[in-house]
Amino acid sequence: MDGKRWSYRNGEVYRVTVGKNWDILEIEPNSSSLLNEAWLLKEEIHQKENLLKQKWGFFAQMYHNAEKMWCIDSKTRDRVGFVAVQEDGYIFFIAVDMSRRGEGVGTHLIDSLGGKYDHISCHVRTTNIVALDFYGKIGFKKEELVRRYYEDRGDAFYLVYFPELE
Numbered sequence: 001m002d003g004k005r006w007s008y009r010n011g012e013v014y015r016v017t018v019g020k021n022w023d024i025l026e027i028e029p030n031s032s033s034l035l036n037e038a039w040l041l042k043e044e045i046h047q048k049e050n051l052l053k054q055k056w057g058f059f060a061q062m063y064h065n066a067e068k069m070w071c072i073d074s075k076t077r078d079r080v081g082f083v084a085v086q087e088d089g090y091i092f093f094i095a096v097d098m099s100r101r102g103e104g105v106g107t108h109l110i111d112s113l114g115g116k117y118d119h120i121s122c123h124v125r126t127t128n129i130v131a132l133d134f135y136g137k138i139g140f141k142k143e144e145l146v147r148r149y150y151e152d153r154g155d156a157f158y159l160v161y162f163p164e165l166e
């Protein structure tokens with residue numbers, strides 16, 4: 001059965017939601033806890049999949065400002081992925097460890113936001129078919145094609161999801 005508890009580490013307070021397979025570790029906005037771990041995961045994906053091209057300064061600032069949900073394997077305690085969300089429900093970032101894809105981690109991360117935001121949105125590269133399939137399966141709808149959205153002039157879809165409608 002799921003339950004919430006508080007956890008304390010290095011003087012910081014986290015909220016932990018305990019689940020059957022995954023726990024969710026919630027890190028409030030204005031905290032850089034696990035920033036280095038987030039960057040390492042992002043960089044591995046960048047190097048191996050040529051996705052997630054954000055530079056360090058921008059990434060660090062956005063991570064700090066956002067609310068962060070980390071998904072933890074309940075048995076091994078491995079951190080398997082995280083999502084970073086702005087206060088208006090805009091997903092700045094979602095990433096799942098490459099060796100743990102397809103196990104429902106990404107879906108669990110999005111579900112963990114469900115009760116908090118009346119709508120959730122994000123931009124996705126038009127060429128990132130896996131992410132588009134992922135968001136589409138959850139119920140995100142394409143609102144707009146934004147040409148040259150990214151610094152490298154790549155196009156994006158703007159997607160929106162209303163959790164209470166699902």
Ligand SMILES: CC(C)(COP(=O)(O)OP(=O)(O)OC[C@H]1O[C@@H](n2cnc3c(N)ncnc32)[C@H](O)[C@@H]1OP(=O)(O)O)[C@@H](O)C(=O)NCCC(=O)NCCS
Pocket residue numbers: 045051052094095096097100101102103104105106107108122123124125128129130131133134135137
């Ligand atoms: C997108 C991402 C977060 C998905 O995480 P995940 O934990 O593997 O996703 P889930 O296991 O919850 O998959 C849910 C659904 O997404 C779709 N999906 C996931 N991986 C897929 C793949 N490789 N190909 C096609 N569809 C896929 C499937 O419909 C899947 O449902 P199913 O398992 O019932 O078929 C992960 O692939 C990732 O970190 N990608 C790199 C970073 C990235 O692109 N982030 C988004 C940038 S905007």
